[in-house]
Amino acid sequence: MTVTSTAGTARLPLLLLGQGADPGSERGVECPGDLPPASDPGLVDRARRARDSLGDRAFVLGHHYQRDEVIQFADVTGDSFKLAREAAARPDAEYIVFCGVHFMAESADILTSDDQQVILPDLAAGCSMADMARLVQVEEAWERLADAGVVDVTVPITYMNSSADIKAFCGRNGGAVCTSSNAKQAIGWALERGEKVLFLPDQHLGRNTAVLQTGLELDDCVVIDPHRPDFGVTDQQVRDATMLLWKGHCSVHGRFTADSVAAVRDRVPGVNVIAHPECQHEVVLGADYVGSTEYIIKTIATAEPGTAWAVGTELNLVKRLAQDHPDKTVVFLDTTVCFCATMNRIDLPHLVWAMENLVGGRVVNRIEVDPDTKHWAKVALDRMLALPGIEAAKD
Ligand code: SF4
Secondary structure (H helix, E strand, O other), X not given: OEEEEEOOEOOOOOOOOOOOOOHHHHHHHOOOXXXXXXXXXXXXXXXXXXXXXXXXXXXXXXXXXXXXXXXXXXXXXXXXXXXXXXXXXXXXXXXXXXXXXXXXXXXXXXXXXXXXXXXXXXXXXXXHHHHOOOHHHHHHHHHHHHHOOOHHHEEEEEEOOOOHHHHHHHHHXXXXXXXXXXXXXXXXXXXXXXXXXXXXXXXXXXXHHHHHHOOOOHHHEEEEOOOOHHHHOOHHHHHHOOEEEEOOOOOOHHHOOHHHHHHHHHHOOOOEEXXXXXXXXXXXXXXXXXXXXXXXXXXXXXXXXXOEEEEEOOHXXXXXXXXXXXXXXXXXXXXXXXXXXXXXXXXHHHHHHHHHHHHOOOOOXXXXXXXXXXXXXXXXXXXXXXXXXXXXXXX
């Protein structure tokens, strides 16, 4: 099965959590052939055998937020952009098995050669944030900015966590991609070319970066809400603002609150709070350290033994950090469980199913971005890579 991402259409609309049944969102469950049951005690052995059979023909990527049962088979782990670049650095690997979510597999397809095939073991592994900005909505918002007379002075910047067609939109319209590590440079670059930034799709990363790193004020930001008439803004608000923040958020990082920060400081005396910039502004303001997933990993790895850390990011990663650093106290920032539900769709049965099919010569769940979208998305990615002094890491 090949899934093609095409500009102008959202071929893989993913169900936003909690919005009822959508048979289309369950497409990944119906794997052609036999999906092994999760209770199969031979799953680990089957995965090992399939992995060994594939050898260097396959390269398995594991995102930091992935389950342990899957991450043990990853040839490399990392954030989304690092993984896409790792894939591009393995031109001899025929198959890139991406244990992450859909937009990440698209990015890998954009950055790898046409001979390489990118596989997403479960097509239902999407990203709720990426799904919050669809091309048709963004094109309508662009027209709204034209009506307000500001489109010629607006530069679109999209976070890595967006679909390929949104990245291509930015490429076509003079904009760029950014990661959470280089959002500051991307916003600075955009404001040298225009007077305003349309920041997609994560309002929190846009707001946190603008206010905490570029010297802008909260009053310089307005929220562009695709679900409200006129996108929830007046012409005057759009003309007055510098940051036009798309109303999207991460359903994982968006759950932390200022109360989570206060409560953990009570529970764990002397704790250092470290949070991802996808968290709400109040959370980031209350944290001691703020940065990307890679930054969080490095900060805790190099912290003094005996120190305590409350981490505001996805729970699989926080649990692994706690296991990897028994000389430090590492706790989750909140008291409620908070996995990335869509990322966790990639489980061992799906990985075994995908790899065994590849061993049998059947390419399943291929993610393929159409050539025009790929071209313009690559333009936006290349603009990011050309930013001065960037460290391109994310998610
Ligand atoms: S953690 Fe958030 S941004 Fe990352 S894949 Fe999951 S929903 Fe998307």
